[in-house]
Amino acid sequence: METRAARTTGWAIIETLRNYGVDTVFGIPGTHNLEFYRPLAALGVHPVTTRHEQGAGYAADGWSLQTGRPGVVITTSGPGLLNALSAAGTAYCESRPMILLAPGPARGREFADVGTLHETKDQLGAASAIVEWGRRVQSVEEAVQAVHDAFELFATGRPRPVYIEVPLDLLEEEVEVSDEALAPRTPSAPAAPDAGAIAEAARLLAGASDPVILAGGGSRGAARELRALAERLGAPVVTTLNAKGVLDERHPLSLGSNLRLAAARNRARDADVLLVVGSKLGEAELWVERLEARGHVIRIDLVDAQLTKNQPVEVGILADAAPALAAVREALGDGVPRTTARVTETLEAVAAECAELSAVNTAIARAIADALPADAIVTSDSSQIAYWGLLNTLQVAKPNSTPYMATYATLGYGLPAAIGSRVASPERPVVAVVGDGALMFSLQELMTVVEQRLDLTVIVVDNGGYAEIKQNEVDAGIAPVGVDLAQPDWAALADAFGGTGRRAGSTGELAEAVSAALAAGGLQLIHLPQSGFSN
Numbered sequence: 001m002e003t004r005a006a007r008t009t010g011w012a013i014i015e016t017l018r019n020y021g022v023d024t025v026f027g028i029p030g031t032h033n034l035e036f037y038r039p040l041a042a043l044g045v046h047p048v049t050t051r052h053e054q055g056a057g058y059a060a061d062g063w064s065l066q067t068g069r070p071g072v073v074i075t076t077s078g079p080g081l082l083n084a085l086s087a088a089g090t091a092y093c094e095s096r097p098m099i100l101l102a103p104g105p106a107r108g109r110e111f112a113d114v115g116t117l118h119e120t121k122d123q124l125g126a127a128s129a130i131v132e133w134g135r136r137v138q139s140v141e142e143a144v145q146a147v148h149d150a151f152e153l154f155a156t157g158r159p160r161p162v163y164i165e166v167p168l169d170l171l172e173e174e175v176e177v178s179d180e181a182l183a184p185r186t187p188s189a190p191a192a193p194d195a196g197a198i199a200e201a202a203r204l205l206a207g208a209s210d211p212v213i214l215a216g217g218g219s220r221g222a223a224r225e226l227r228a229l230a231e232r233l234g235a236p237v238v239t240t241l242n243a244k245g246v247l248d249e250r251h252p253l254s255l256g257s258n259l260r261l262a263a264a265r266n267r268a269r270d271a272d273v274l275l276v277v278g279s280k281l282g283e284a285e286l287w288v289e290r291l292e293a294r295g296h297v298i299r300i301d302l303v304d305a306q307l308t309k310n311q312p313v314e315v316g317i318l319a320d321a322a323p324a325l326a327a328v329r330e331a332l333g334d335g336v337p338r339t340t341a342r343v344t345e346t347l348e349a350v351a352a353e354c355a356e357l358s359a360v361n362t363a364i365a366r367a368i369a370d371a372l373p374a375d376a377i378v379t380s381d382s383s384q385i386a387y388w389g390l391l392n393t394l395q396v397a398k399p400n401s402t403p404y405m406a407t408y409a410t411l412g413y414g415l416p417a418a419i420g421s422r423v424a425s426p427e428r429p430v431v432a433v434v435g436d437g438a439l440m441f442s443l444q445e446l447m448t449v450v451e452q453r454l455d456l457t458v459i460v461v462d463n464g465g466y467a468e469i470k471q472n473e474v475d476a477g478i479a480p481v482g483v484d485l486a487q488p489d490w491a492a493l494a495d496a497f498g499g500t501g502r503r504a505g506s507t508g509e510l511a512e513a514v515s516a517a518l519a520a521g522g523l524q525l526i527h528l529p530q531s532g533f534s535n
Contacts (some may be wrong), residue, residue: 009140010035010171013101013164016147016182017368018043021069022421026056027084030076031117032103034172037074048423048452051444054414057087058442061096062379062420065400068221070097070154071420077103077168078118081127086410088130091161094242095217095405097154098161099147100127103128104136106169109142124165133162136167140175148185155187158303181281190302193319195328201298201315201330204273208296209338211235212271214259218278218301218321220399225325226250226277232329234337235275236346237266239389240285241406243278243497249395255346257402260287261381266364267342271295278302278321281310300324350392358388364461364533365389366434367507371448371514377431378402379418382436383408385461390433412441415458419445422454429457429518436462437485446497455521457514460490462531490527499523506534 014036017025024046029037040047047351050056053075060071072093075081079104085334091098104123105112113119120126128134132153137143150162204467205211213235219226223246230237230247236255237247243256258264265286268274279301281291291311298315299307317324354362361384372378378394378401380386384406394400399416403417418432439460449456465485473480491501502517502524504510515522 003018007174008035008038008141008171008174011039011287012140012177012182012409013143013147013166014039014045015043015495016144016184017072017099018045018088019182020147020151022072024063025072025074026050026063027061027074027422028053028080030080032168033076033080033101033171036101048448050416050419050448052442053447054086054412055419055442055448057084057098057100058059058090058413058416059420059423059445059448060098060419061087061091062403064097064420064422066421066424067379070099070150070159071100072099072252074098075102076118077105077123078116078120079403081123082120084290085127085130088127088161088163090405090408090413092131092411094405095118095158095160097150098126098159099150099494100131100163102127102163102165102170103171104165105167107167109140112295124163125164127163130161131163134163134165136165137170138167139170140173140177141181143170144177144181145279151184152187156190158306165229171345179218190320190323191318192259193317197315197317198324198327198331199313201275201317204296204298204315205233205275205328206332206335208233208271208273210271211273211275212268214268214274214276214279214281215239215243216277216279216281217244219246219495222277222322222325223247223399225329228512229325229329229332229425232332232335232337234341236267236341236343238268239311240279241404242285244391244404245396245401246399248397250397253341253343256350256392256395257341258350259285260387261350261353261392267292267346269293273298276300276311277325280408284409294490306378343396344446344484354389354392360533361385361389363449363535364528364530365393367510367535368514369394370507370510372431373429373518376401377418377421377425378474379414379421379430379432380404381411381414381438381441383411383414383438383461384463385435391478411438412498414438415442415445416448418456418458419448419452419454422456423452430455431457431459431514433459433461436460436464436487436490437466438498440485441491446494446499446525449523450498452489454523455518457517457524457526458494459514459528460525461528462487462490462506490525494523494525499524499525502526504531
């Protein structure tokens with residue numbers, strides 16, 4: 001067995017990641033993390049330096065959604081890591097793979113409290129409270145094993161972020177390690193779905209007169225299998241926001257990602273057989289506390305605890321979505337769909353509900369959706385234009401085309417997620433649609449767009465501040481406070497960053513601005529004031 005110098009522990013970690021196909025990392029170089037950066041050029045790994053570690057995490061998440069590989073975030077110790085933890089919280093809530101790498105105190109210097117640079121009381125404890133697991137490794141062997149264990153988790157379990165802390169002295173230590181130790185490992189074979197559960201699920205679905213499929217984020221890798229089963233049953237498919245596009249939303253059986261709206265949610269609730277695929281049916285995706293399904297419930301999930309979470313189940317299938325759906329489809333055999341999908345009337349009710357919730361956001365969202373190319377990746381924040389408009393209006397054909405975070409519901413996500421998405425998918429147009437308040441959380445990343453020479457368009461929908469919170473205050477009997485925000489000259493601001501700023505006040509102007517922005521490339525920002533916008 002050949003052994004060669006891996007130079008440092010940092011080098012060994014990065015090389016192991018590269019062997020798993022990670023060719024891009026996100027972060028900011030710092031005094032303590034240089035050994036993570038030393039091997040990047042030699043190993044062909046592209047570093048994306050953001051202007052804030054939180055942006056690095058969100059960019060890594062956008063990259064991960066497009067590539068299927070975990071986003072890797074490199075921070076320095078102390079403040080760098082803590083800045084990235086909001087992104088780790090997002091990945092945890094949305095069940096997305098992420099690896100955070102950071103140096104920690106040298107071995108023997110833990111909890112020293114002597115005033116060293118970036119000293120933090122319990123860095124590992126802080127990160128471990130947010131991620132799926134955190135480890136402080138004590139040797140190069142442990143460090144490399146942690147990377148392997150992360151990929152095993154991502155391949156066989158619920159994909160959530162992990163944190164690997166490398167003591168500074170170990171990170172910089174010259175080590176020897178074999179090529180074999182750094183080589184990627186084949187993950188454990190997933191357990192086959194239980195044959196009895198598959199047979200019972202097929203029996204219930206075969207006898208259903210009104211089945212509905214509810215697809216969550218765990219279904220994103222099973223688009224083909226989900227479509228085949230839906231078509232065999234003639235069953236409409238409603239998705240969570242994390243599963244948006246798992247069935248082409250122009251498909252005649254698609255109810256879109258409208259689970260949050262009563263018209264679509266009640267359609268699922270009232271089904272005589274409801275098949276739930278890869279969703280915990282959480283309040284943030286439902287917009288009510290519980291679904292309270294009235295018919296038979298079948299659930300497919302990779303994690304046992306998920307099979308009964310938030311909703312009783314009659315048949316639970318513990319398996320990855322793709323083989324489980326394929327097995328149910330096979331068990332059904334050939335046949336003619338016996339159900340009436342009633343998709344059109346449900347979608348009409350959804351549209352009416354959207355307009356009633358927020359007519360102005362719905363109108364602007366329709367204008368934006370009509371202006372965008374069909375294959376665009378569209379990122380957004382927890383802004384009203386997203387959750388009260390665009391995510392209901394925009395129809396996409398592929399999963400992960402609308403990077404979002406329905407459960408963590410953060411601001412500052414949309415722009416950096418667009419950066420990561422564009423780095424991963426340069427062949428697709430990428431557009432970030434965010435509110436004015438949200439964009440201020442990550443405004444500095446406009447410089448990252450320019451520095452990385454990316455073609456990326458930002459549409460900022462300006463409603464003058466935190467409009468929903470303002471309404472919340474009014475509803476609570478509080479005179480509006482802290483919610484009406486002063487606005488910059490958005491178009492001029494884009495120009496100052498080295499991009500191009502544009503303004504649009506109507507549907508026609510927006511269509512022209514989007515077309516011109518996509519044709520011109522580079523950083524493009526379109527300011528769309530909500531007040532006075534006309535169709």
